[in-house]
Amino acid sequence: MTKVVYKNYQHALTLMFAIHEINKNPTLLPNITLGLHIYDNQFYARITYATILDLLFTQQRNVPNYKCDRGKDVLSVIGGLSLDASIQMATILSIYKIPQLTYGAFETTFSGKSEFASLYHVAPKVSTHQTGIVRLLLHFRWTWIGVIVSKDDGGESFLQILMPLLMQNNICVVFRERIEIIGNAQLGSHAENMKKFPEIFLSADVNVTVISGDFQSLLALTIVLGIHEFVAMSYVGRVWITSPQWDFTNSISALGFCRKTFHGTLSFLAHTNEVPEFRNFLQNLKLDKTLEHFLCFFWISVFQCCFNESHFTGCEKCTGEEKLEHLPRNHFEMEMTGQSYMIYNVVYAVAHALHAMYLSRPRRLPEKSKSEHMNVQSWQVHSFLKNIHFNNGAGHEVLFENEALSTGYDIINWVTFSNQSFLKVRVGKISSSQEFTIDEKAIVWNGRFKEMLPHSKCVESCNFGHSRTVKKDQPVCCYDCTPCPEDMISNKTDADDCIKCPEDQYPNRNKDQCIPKVITFLSYQEPLGIVLAFLAIFFVVITSVTIQIFVKNWDTPIVKANNRTLTCVLLMSILLCYLSSLLLIGKPGKVSCLLHQSAFGIIFSVAVSCLFAKTITVVLAFIATQPGNAMRKWLRRNISHSIVLSGSLIQVGLCLAWLSTSPPFPDVDMHSKAGQIVVKCNEGSVTMFYSVLGYMGFLATIGFAIAFPARKLPDTFNEAKFITFSLLIFCSVWISFIPAYLSTKGKNTVAVEVFAILASNTGILACIFLPKCYIIVLRSDLNSRKLLREKKNY
Structure with a gap:
């Protein structure tokens, strides 16, 4: 049976909401109605090709390089949550010069290349996310960590950027594991092979682990950790630092456990602002004929009812009184998530690009025939998408610079409860300009840690007045503490080197502060x-x-x-x-x-x-x-x-x-x-x-x-x-x-x-x-x- 990621339905509903707002806006694309097509690749990159061809050719006659029955209204495509899916979409869309705006939080080197000239990576830069990870580790002095990534191009790209940053800041990676992406048919056997995987964590004595991947790539890891949550309580509770692609609460809703394991997790999610009308849109959502097919499977799964009893035997018919706001948060969130907010902004970016393009055309046609005779081609949109600055429907300023969203990431602390509900607490942020803030008092740590702040170090920190001396044939994180020489101080923990005081100052007794020297000479006021x-x-x-x-x-x-x-x-x-x-x-x-x-x-x-x-x-x-x-x-x-x-x-x-x-x-x-x-x-x-x-x-x-x-x-x-x-x-x-x-x-x-x-x-x-x-x-x-x-x- 295909696993249902309930919360991802919000992505599609956000797309519909944004289109609905734009169509109602009399100042943005007046007298023009935007339409949409929604397709699902079911977490399989191989299905992506067929899905894109179905989008481009309206009568299921998928003949690449030909325009047989090709739809004329596809001006842009929004999608590609994973790197593999984005590349596969771009392989086809670049042929027809159709703008593709991908909102997945991964770093791609394909944007701007001739073979992917139509690909726009409009999520915040993942390098900002990785800089935030390093700043977070340094803030809490976590220098003994583990890293788990998906075994794909996205995981390798993540490591290529993160590892040099860790080395530059003397943070040691004790283990580095790659999780192979698996399909549903392989899930059981792959999970069986990973039963020994937690032994790596237990033997490494690591309290902090960085994870990068999406729901599908980390599904097996989630199952294994969930199993060990019950059979090995000593393992329950680490500090997990997760990437924007992975919402582990999807695993709670799909699998029903891992609550204790991921309690206190820190995640980097794309910065969001509140969109008040979105909640009203969800509350007033009507299940008309256009939504029945799209929401059918979702409605059956979460409300245990269906629209048409003939489709599913033994299924009670929906009353129409079902409300999304009544669902638990691990199934569906009424607040716009980070990925949904990026979709919302991307839709507005396309609309403003089209609006700018229309304004640039000569006004010779009657207003009523404007939309009929513009004959807009998808390749014409590119020049207006390069750098665009606008206010979205909620009045928030949005800036795309060099094909990237000029914003940062929020640091979210996940607090889970026994009834499978959770709370997302914003405890910090990393801006696009690398400005980092964190409120450690607001963080709820995993219950396994008895102290207020978890530690993850090879050795105890060197106090003030000492400097680090790396041991021979040992990682840089394993060091000895050497007292500072007579004329030097160190005024920070784990100082690499002691520093000399200015000439007019000298070290105090603890060698952690320089104090002014006393001016002295043989005076008439002293005994000598x-x-x-x-x-x-x-x-x-x-x-x-x-x-x-x-x-x-x-x-x-x-x-x-x-x-x-x-x-x-x-x-x-x-x-x-x-x-x-x-x-x-x-x-x-x-x-x-x-x-x-x-x-x-x-x-x-x-x-x-x-x-x-x-x-x-x-x-x-x-x-x-x-x-x-x-x-x-x-x-x-x-x-x-x-x-x-x-x-x-x-x-x-x-x-x-x-x-x-x-x-x-x-x-x-x-x-x-x-x-x-x-x-x-x-x-x-x-x-x-x-x-x-x-x-x-x-x-x-x-x-x-x-x-x-x-x-x-x-x-x-x-x-x-x-x-x-x-x-x-x-x-x-x-x-x-x-x-x-x-x-x-x-x-x-x-x-x-x-x-x-x-x-x-x-x-x-x-x-x-x-x-x-x-x-x-x-x-x-x-x-x-x-x-x-x-x-x-x-």
Whole structure:
């Protein structure tokens, strides 16, 4: 017995409704009445050829390539729900250049080719549907799926478009099955062969399966799944994502089961708008003689009655009170379905194309004879169907662009009930411009899933702060989760790679967010800056007191004994060194960066040159005491002043060269300290920076080399031993400074430099002047000429 797909009768009734509306419309094709022929290929592509020939040749004399008794009123053909049927129809219709408008939701590459020049695919693009599938999978993070398609050209076309999209988005297809299309006679045997088919699903541990096919191609699958619904309850309940061609509720009406299996299914159906008059049309449908033959079998099946008792024995005659609205929804829907809505729009497209064609003709004929003498040929309609824009009977805007309907798909959630009724809930959409929306709160999932959202993944998702690492010899969906490196984050689930934060930001503890770095420098408000500034000011005060002591005792022997001028210059340079360290504390600026490095280098060079000159003075003074020694004349020439001046000028030259070529400048360091932007002075030329330090080290080394042997020379106030200790401290501090400076980061490098200045400066101050101040203040008895003479005689 032939299976009856009750709901498909709505397609034909929609065609009749659209023709009825157009014929009543006085502004669309006025004074012209459209007619129609309805044919059924009974789901067999082989019957399609005979059906088309019956349409073209009115007296059943089907002679291809001849116009024997050919009807003259066939201006277009609407049909071809499957790809095979569309191609077979186009094979004949293209010969006669009759426009064929197919509304099946499949992608065809035949439109526009010379052998199928009359074929118009006026459904929404299936590529939009497949993009919607991928967007839906990505939205719910379903990356471990199965795919079932019909074993025909439509199924292969579906796979050719879908599979690359899945691969590009790292979605793994665990199994890919093709269902062979079968006839009714083969249904039982084929279903028997497919009894092991559900084992694929059970073994694959897949919760989401994409299905593409129509009622006939998936009939055997429906039967097998229905059988296993009762014998294997563990299988009942998956997330099915179905194509627009397949309405699984047809299987419920035809076979009576699969309710639990497909509860919660998500379908992509062509976008529809409500057509209010359609329900009234169905409610007021009258069974006249023109409809009896067409609806006879349908009426017998759903209402258990017939129009003429002589046709079927034992069949009660229909009363005429039967109403389509009383039928359950799995038999017939009063709302226009997606496929019916496409038929509705296609009929209006043909009508508007004919209307445009009539308007383009010269108006020379009387209005009453217009329809009789137009002599319209079917091939003339093509140019008006290419791109057409109109409003249908419900007032909805319809646009055909490049032989495709410029609209998208609605995402429908199917909710089934125990009485074989169902509810279609619109939960999202994918537009023709690829705009995707979904309301997951409105979705009812299959009862098998205890959690709110089903999962279908090979492994658990990688959380924020981790990235995916694909396992060797494993599918891309099976991966390990690797924590992000120290300076990188990932702020989404299953991130392919971690991303670097901008330079002015750094990762938080969880490595899932970049937060702004704190601007930092050695400031006067923090403890370290306060301590260093206090020490610098304290030693400035000590140095000032020392200067005052020496000025008050300017004419005492201990002050006069070691060149008062050099002593005064040395004290002033020590005072300025302490003050120069304050330039390093606080936010670096252009002026402070230029001053503190050059000032520090020049002032320290003056101090070391003074120590070097004092040492030379001590040595020359000892040698000059010997009778007849020629060195006495060098003491009279103030050689010490020359040493200080020449030693300082060389450093001044180095600093000027530094400032003129690559001077220091304010800079920021964003990488040395995590979470901080360190404002510092960039040395500009590192070579010049270390040249300045190296020159100071050279002076100190030469001074130490001379002072060390001179420390034991007999003299009352011999400074050589104090100079030796001070230069030893100075060299030790600055030799230690270099590795400490290179190893520290951030504002600590500035603190190291300030500490080195304070330490080396204090070493000179303490070693040279502390003993003298002790004598001047506490042991004034030792600060006398008498003691000086006694020591010399001794």
